[in-house]
Amino acid sequence: MDWLERMNRAMDYMELNLAGEIELSEVARRACCSSHQFQRMFSFITNVTLAEYIRRRKLTLAALELQNNEAAKVIDIAMKYGYESPVSFARAFQLLHGITPAMARQDGIALKAYPRISFLITIKGVDAVNYRIETKESFEVFGMELVFRNDESGNAPNTPAQFWQLSHANGEVERLAANAGDLPRFVSQDSYKVHGICSYKNTGNDTFPYMLCSFKSGTSNVNGYSTITIPAQTWVIFPSEPIAWDAFDGTIETLYRRFYADWLPTSGYEQVDETELQVYGEGAGLHSVELWFAVRKV
Structure with a gap:
């Protein structure tokens, strides 16, 4: 299994468990490295910490549920994505989206979406890597x-x-x-x-x-x-x-x-x-x- 496949296996696991508990040890196991090494690799490659990426993905999915499921209670969505109270959820939601969870249900409201990261080989510039x-x-x-x-x-x-x-x-x-x-x-x-x-x-x-x-x-x-x-x-x-x-x-x-x-x-x-x-x-x-x-x- 090559490096790209290992990294994407780890991302698949996180994506499947955003509405639940993400075990960093399991993330690292799928990437065939330690939790410390995976978090370092992830942050250096993506310019965002693993914890911040997970937070953004959870709040992206939470916003979609608020918009698409009017019957769902805010407290239930908050608990689903790992927040212990509506207050902590509302604070995190507003910090990311700039609006409250209740406002997210309004027609035409602007929200932010952070897509799932996939690791690919890309053609970059011609800068030499000295090693x-x-x-x-x-x-x-x-x-x-x-x-x-x-x-x-x-x-x-x-x-x-x-x-x-x-x-x-x-x-x-x-x-x-x-x-x-x-x-x-x-x-x-x-x-x-x-x-x-x-x-x-x-x-x-x-x-x-x-x-x-x-x-x-x-x-x-x-x-x-x-x-x-x-x-x-x-x-x-x-x-x-x-x-x-x-x-x-x-x-x-x-x-x-x-x-x-x-x-x-x-x-x-x-x-x-x-x-x-x-x-x-x-x-x-x-x-x-x-x-x-x-x-x-x-």
């Missing part, structure tokens, strides 16, 4: 790790970005860099000493691990840190151009989108183990980032 494929032996990284929820709930830091900010502020990033030691030979010697690694182990359907890490070498001091072993893998690596610090967020988002939307669907590879590395460095006196994705031939 390289490398096979690396097993290696180790060590550092500070936290487990985050996919919905970014919980106490701060509740995102990797906040984790980085806090660790810079309290000096932990600098301390880790001082303990990193020499860079291994398979890493560019222009790389910094502290990087990020994501989804390197299973922490449950609704969570994912993230570590601020350094590559372990013979001169590293790993005392007090978590250490993980990354098995021998084939990696597809997407490098950035030299950039300023304030351009990092947009650059990383673009690289993820190039991987998920442009490269992966037609490459003949699939992502494995979901391990992702963000390797930071210098280039032309500025800064750079490489995204490493573990892949294998289909």
